[in-house]
Amino acid sequence: MENEPPNPTQEEALDSDPALQKKHQSMLDRLTHRHQSRLDTTLTRRAAADSSDPSPSFESTSAFLSRFSTSKSSVDSQLDQCRLTDPAHLKPHLDQISASISDLEKLVAENSYFLPSYEVRSSLKTISDLRQTLENLSAELLPKKKFSFRNKGAKKTEPKEKENEKEPEKMEFIVPASPGIWNKKGETLVRKFQCSEVGEFTISDLDSCEVRLMGSVRALFVHRLRNCRVYTGPVTGSVLIEGVEECVFVMASHQIRIHNAKRCDFYLRVRSRPIIEDSCGVRFAPYCLSYNGIEEELRETSLDEETENWANVDDFLWLRAVQSPNWSVLPENERVGLIDISSSQES
Template structure:
């Protein structure tokens, strides 16, 4: 009886070891398959990213050969392609390594910088003010104040927007801004309202201001904004060199920020007559809002929240705007 029990124990031990061996082989196979699939995904991503980046670089290179009238649409298309590529990277973060993500963000930043340089070079903004330039001719009579005011107003009207204002409430709406490029620059302690659908909005050197917009059909570019509240809707938001800004945002892509801190986000909540038709005219879906999705080019750690922006506490959000 003792011999039989020993034999049974030995057989059981052999069976157990065989089972463990087979289990180990199965795990090795699964690990190998998993690594293989991961490598295939990474290889496909790298090929796709490289092709898309090369396409954008080719488009940027072609910019100087295009007619000036075609450049706004050309640059807008490139901007959207950069955003789509950025979104592709974000959606692939699950299998990308930190090194891969960092390199992709660096490439995206290079494309964005090159696009901005080309925009500044090929489509320079009109300048304000009157500089004294050397003139070999005898000095002409200084224009009367009324004439200078008229010239300044004409330039401002051409640019469409508001400039060099303090402590005012400023409004443009409807046909004044429809499908136009709007610029707001050098404002302090102002309330600015754009009920309507402009093509783009540029904000620069804003201090202690409130800005309200209807749906901007393409992009909002905001820089050098301090202690401001922006209640804005757009396809794309690019925020640069700004701090202490509350943004009530409707954006259909991922917002981009760089060199910013103390940025607080909440969902867009401005309302005015005909806003529904403006959303329809602007061409994007009011039900698609990625207000929580921000790519911070100064923070490349995907697994950790950027310290430069956060969601606004609900109790601190303004519910009704009566400015």
Template sequence: MNFIHDDEAASSADDAVIGERLLSRMQQRTQEREQRSQQRRDQVTNRNTELENDDAFLTSFNEMKIKLEEDLKNVTQRSTADKSELESCFEKMTRDHGLIQQYINESSMFLSQYLLKRSQESLASLDVEIRNKMSEMIPKKRFGFRGRSNLPPKTAVTPDVVDSASEVQRNSALEQLLEKNFYGFRDLSSEKLTLNAAEVHNRQVNLVNLIDCTVTILGNPGGMQAAGLTNCTVVVGPMSRSAFIKNCVDCRFVLACQQVRIHDTKDSQFYLHVTGAAIIESCNNVGFAPFNLNYDQLDEHYTSSGLDRSINKWDKVDDFKWLNSEEKSPNMFLIPEENRQTEWLTST
């Protein structure tokens, strides 16, 4: 009887194991179905978000472009205006064109490829119109001979040369206007550079080709672009829009903004408050920590910037060059708390 009892016990144990396995498989299938359902919901959400982003971008883009087209039409009707007045009009159009291009750049990470391409092409076409009209209405003086019809034909300027000269003039004029709109610091080394709140309020700040510099901007800039920095520390108050950083080496950035995009940068650290997307591309050994800047007017500048202080995605950085979603990108890391720098202003 004991043998039969043991056999029944073993059978019951086997049944229990089988039941547990069946239950485990059922739970696993339930989890898998839930994951697939969640993925489908996420895909729908992403598609809807993309459409919403496209619609919002297109509304703003069209408003700015139509205004610029109206300005171009108005200046065309002012053929009797003096040269300085025309130059002022074209300078404003060039500045506005640059702001629209900046808006495209800042929005590019959220737009569909079709809309991004279409908006770039549309803005490029308008750029050509502005250049042509500027060349037509503010022509450069050319040297020539008058009253000498007996000059041999070979001295005549060919149409190709005229076209080439016109293109050079148009490019030169546009470059000069763009040069006037540059605001920030460039081509400096071993300097302590500062801008105050009144100087940067809602303006685009540019940092280009700096070496061993400390940049302190305590205010509310509209945005920032940094390129070609080496061993620099950049401390900036809350920005209303985005930051774009490229080709930087061995730098420290302290930034608060809606979005940040970092390209071709290595051995650098970023202390971020970012409410939207933080993206790296073609980067190596870049570290991230939460924004930890503090100064007297910080609350005021946060209010002016419109940033939501309750949202910070500093640790949710996407690497566009790392496609393995199962593993963390080897190109970036989170800075351990004990290794984070905290005294930014006293060190500057």
């Protein structure tokens, strides 16, 4: 035992073995690089938090909720001022509130990937309530600027002895006073938008039509479509779809909410999880639209990256742990190919 050579120290081993020395240096370099990367990421996030970007990514639920609460309070304050606003300035004031609500929707959409499902649903419910309050005020203060479509025909006038009886509540969809396409059948309808030209756009009451929208809009409202095909460029805020049947939609948006859809296919590029409610037989696949300039528009609206959220659908009326039977992924052999509408002429 006394004649056995002593074990070499780590330093002596490194000095005597060039290969081990090189391996050790490589490990140190990796650790240094990793530390620098983490430091750079931390500094970048701090800079983003200090910037004036209206919809930063927080990656912290508490930070998001704080910002969301502050923005909601601002919208509440603007809504409270509506009745005190000079009638001559009321329309611009309402438009500003609508833009603020859209910014709030975008805030939720861009941060929903890390938020708990409950917080996403709660935030969307809050936004829906704000939007409804705005629509009610607009209908009251600017009645000529709104149009109301009821699900059923208006009831005939009741005899005077019954005029005090309360009528059953009816579901309504209030179409915003925005540019749009209404009441068409069997037509191909093309619209081309320049940058920031259109805030909100409405598509309503179409039968057997094809709609092609090129360029970006802030918000898109789709109501009562049957047997239609709708192709759209990027929507920077939300797409709201209500009462559609046997339709195909190809859309890119930060947020898409679908209500009362039957047997429809949706080809989507979306930053947050699509939301369905009161729908059945709806299928989903990835976005597949092309036209001249669309790639640049998608980059400018932060919709150029595929998030795979088209396959992560939330059914708000399905509370079980298993997937909702109301939606499915569209089989690849049944999907349409790339749709190129570059040659479309505005109608």
